Amino acid sequence: MGQTQKKIALVTGAGSGIGRASALALMKAGFFVVLTGRRVEPLQQTLDQGVAEGGEGLAVPADVSEPESVEALFGRIRNECGRLDLLFxxxxxxxxxxxxxELDVQxxxxxxxxxxxxxxxxxxxxFRLMxxxxxxxxxxxNNGSISAHSPRPLSIAxxxxxxxxxxxTKSVSLDGRAYDIACGQIDIGNAETPLTKNTSKGRLQPDGSTRPEATMDVSHVANAVVHMASLPLDVNVQFMTVMASKMPFLGRG
Structure with missing residues (x-):
């Protein structure tokens, strides 16, 4: 790709759900977006949609749990983009x-x-590149979760x-100050994605019952990510919670 005047963003898990919606929103906002995930086909589908809507990006499959795979991913970013302005x-x-x-150790x-x-x-x-x-x-x-504050039943891992x-997030935010690296966290509750497709039908509650829960369109999460990403580096959203208003969270349990 060579150098670009656009800001460079990397979105992990960009093949579906929150990652796909956020990658597309960032492209629309003018970022050049590197999309990564383990499967090539979903990444390419995200990229194709973004390009069709006027965006620019690059699909680079990687497994974030493998150090060598992550190092290769960032090698591509360094060589082909020259820098990185945002990691989601x-x-x-x-x-x-x-x-x-009953939870298997594996x-x-x-x-x-x-x-x-x-x-x-x-x-x-x-951090190293920035x-x-x-x-x-x-x-x-960093994508946290409502569960970063209050757990659901049977969700220890x-x-x-x-x-x-x-x-x-707190440690990176603190350690990044000296290098103009801002770090924040978005905690999401009941966005409509493939992972939450049964939420409106019923989720297990702390009292043992199963009840439907309110959900929200994933575009609201993507818009929040774009807002955080578009701020100047002397401003940070340290923590943001974006959730369906009527989902059980405050007072949960």
């Missing part, structure tokens, strides 16, 4: 809704590897990783 650390997975004594490790270690690996490489590039600095946005993301 979005990639994540859930885990089966079981009590902790499922726990996979959830930690993708949700937490993957976020760290991408933030680590972004620290060295000229002009120096950039922004990292997912909840633990999202609580850890909050600590990671």
């Amino acid at each position: 650390n979005n990639a994540g997975v859930g885990a089966p809704a079981v009590t902790m004594d 499922v726990w490790k996979r959830t930690v590897d993708i949700n937490l270690t993957g976020t760290f690996l991408c933030a680590r490489e972004a 620290k060295e590039q000229q002009p120096r600095g950039g922004r990292i946005i 997912y909840t633990a990783t999202k609580h850890a993301i909050t600590g990671l």
Whole structure:
């Protein structure tokens, strides 16, 4: 691609859901967006849609849980884009809704590897690049979750990783000050994506019942990401919660 005058953004998990919506919104807002995820076809579908709407981007498959894969991804960004202005650390997975004594250790490790270690690996490489590039600095946005504040029943692996993301966000935000690297977190509740397709039909509640919950269009999340991404580096949204107004959160449990 060579150098571009546009700001360069990287969106992980860009093949579907929040990642796809955010990548498309960032392209529409004028960013050149590098899209990554494990599967080529969904990434290409996102890119094709963005280009058809006048955007620019690059699809680079990668597994965020693998250090070598992340290093290769950032090597492509460095070589083909020259810099990175924004990382949206979005990639994540859930885990089966079981009590902790029934949770397979390999499922726990996979959830930690993708949700937490993957976020760290991408933030680590972004930090290194943003620290060295000229002009120096950039922004990292981590996808937390409502579960970073209040867990759902039977969600120990997912909840633990999202609580850890909050600590990671605070540390990166603090350590990035000296290098003009801003870091914030967006906590999302009940956005309509393939992962939440059954929410309106019924979700398990703390009292053991299953009840429908309100949802919101994923475009509201994408618009919030664009807002955070478009701020000058001397302004930061440290934490933002975007949620369906009537979903159970405050007072949950």
